Amino acid sequence: MPDTDNVSGSDAYEYVEVYNNTDKTIQFGQDYYFYYNNKDKWTPASSISIPARSPIVFWIMNGVNETIDERDFIRNFNAAADLVEGVNLFRINGNGGMANTASRNIQIRSVVDNSVIVSASYDKEHVSVNKGIEYQLPDTNSTDMVLLPTAGKNPATPGIVQDEQLTQRSQGTLPEIIHSPVGTVNVKDLEILAIVKNLNDGVNPIPEVQLLYKTPAQARYTMITMSNSGGEQYRATIPAVALVESKLDYKIRVRSTVESYSVNVNTPEFNADQAPQLLVTELVPNSTNVPGLLPMLMNLSKYIIIPINQ
Numbered sequence: 001m002p003d004t005d006n007v008s009g010s011d012a013y014e015y016v017e018v019y020n021n022t023d024k025t026i027q028f029g030q031d032y033y034f035y036y037n038n039k040d041k042w043t044p045a046s047s048i049s050i051p052a053r054s055p056i057v058f059w060i061m062n063g064v065n066e067t068i069d070e071r072d073f074i075r076n077f078n079a080a081a082d083l084v085e086g087v088n089l090f091r092i093n094g095n096g097g098m099a100n101t102a103s104r105n106i107q108i109r110s111v112v113d114n115s116v117i118v119s120a121s122y123d124k125e126h127v128s129v130n131k132g133i134e135y136q137l138p139d140t141n142s143t144d145m146v147l148l149p150t151a152g153k154n155p156a157t158p159g160i161v162q163d164e165q166l167t168q169r170s171q172g173t174l175p176e177i178i179h180s181p182v183g184t185v186n187v188k189d190l191e192i193l194a195i196v197k198n199l200n201d202g203v204n205p206i207p208e209v210q211l212l213y214k215t216p217a218q219a220r221y222t223m224i225t226m227s228n229s230g231g232e233q234y235r236a237t238i239p240a241v242a243l244v245e246s247k248l249d250y251k252i253r254v255r256s257t258v259e260s261y262s263v264n265v266n267t268p269e270f271n272a273d274q275a276p277q278l279l280v281t282e283l284v285p286n287s288t289n290v291p292g293l294l295p296m297l298m299n300l301s302k303y304i305i306i307p308i309n310q
């Protein structure tokens with residue numbers, strides 16, 4: 001909720017609604033903090049906890065709204081939830097608050113290791129006065145909250161979470177990757193073309209289309225980003241130097257949607273004509289040692305000794 005009615009020229013009632021998606025009470029103030037715009041830490045009071053399967057609301061203080069009564073907050077949104085300050089409504093210092101005219105991101109991070117627990121982003125198109133930007137559960141293997149198509153269109157609902165927000169978006173809206181691998185390739189740059197459908201849902205940021213590849217002997221995939229070449233077409237090139245084994249495995253990935261492929265590689269045959277004309281066929285760097293000086297001294301009578309300054 002980045003844009004609300006103003007007081008002294010600033011948004012008076014910005015808030016962040018946080019839902020406890022577990023069956024246990026979460027000690028939010030002790031264990032977590034907000035990280036806004038990839039630089040600003042917003043620290044909640046340490047006593048704040050969130051009951052199981054329940055939301056609480058953080059009312060963002062910005063330097064001009066500290067003295068406003070919580071009843072004004074509730075009145076501003078005509079809140080249907082039973083909001084009580086200190087129970088499910090808490091003030092938090094948010095410096096200047098949330099931007100209305102720029103893309104922003106807010107994360108919840110762990111106090112223990114600063115890891116990102118969940119992340120919610122919006123663009124200025126989603127910001128509308130007193131309208132809520134609502135999210136639903138991240139896709140599998142992601143911490144990014146998914147914007148609902150209604151983001152910024154409906155009156156805000158502080159303290160109320162819809163069932164739809166607690167389920168993942170349906171399969172029909174997930175990206176679809178269409179790619180036909182060639183059976184066998186020669187050792188040269190390998191261009192990969194793919195069609196990716198449902199990439200842009202018109203609400204959420206367009207995710208990267210990634211190409212990952214490795215030979216069977218390699219432990220890790222190399223990842224490159226596929227570039228858009230018009231419409232739903234994406235392309236990337238696997239360099240020839242990567243084709244060092246008779247098989248290459250690769251994947252195309254968009255968020256949690258992954259398709260796997262492999263191609264056979266015509267590795268060059270050995271050619272006797274290209275061998276060097278000379279070959280080093282053996283080296284012996286260590287052998288039996290020669291005897292010391294004694295045998296030479298025995299024959300010293302055969303030599304005349306001449307001082308070197310003559």
Ligand SMILES: [Ca+2]
Pocket residue numbers: 002003004011014097098099100
């Ligand atoms: Ca604002």
Ligand SMILES: [Ca+2]
Pocket residue numbers: 003004005006010011129
């Ligand atoms: Ca405003």
Ligand SMILES: [Ca+2]
Pocket residue numbers: 017132156157158159160161162
């Ligand atoms: Ca809500």
